[in-house]
Amino acid sequence: QNEKELQDAVKQQEEKMLQFIDKSGEVTRLKAEVSHLKCLLQRAETEAKVLWEVMRDKEHQVDTAYVQERVMLRQEV
Secondary structure (H helix, E strand, O other), rough: OHHHHHHHHHHHHHHHHHHHHHHHHHHHHHHHHHHHHHHHHHHHHHHHHHHHHHHHHOOOOHHHHHHHHHHHHHHHH
């Protein structure tokens, strides 16, 4: 009887450990995804800021090569 209860308890612990490992892997994956999304957001914010600066300085004609160069320079900073 006691041996059976002990085996059941060990089995339950093993199952809990496996669930924990699965959840831990999911958390790690989600953290990586959040980090990637933060980088994408920062890039988009940089591009928007440069575009607003360019549009503020120029009324009608916009040199796209100039804008791309400004975006790249700002991202390096």
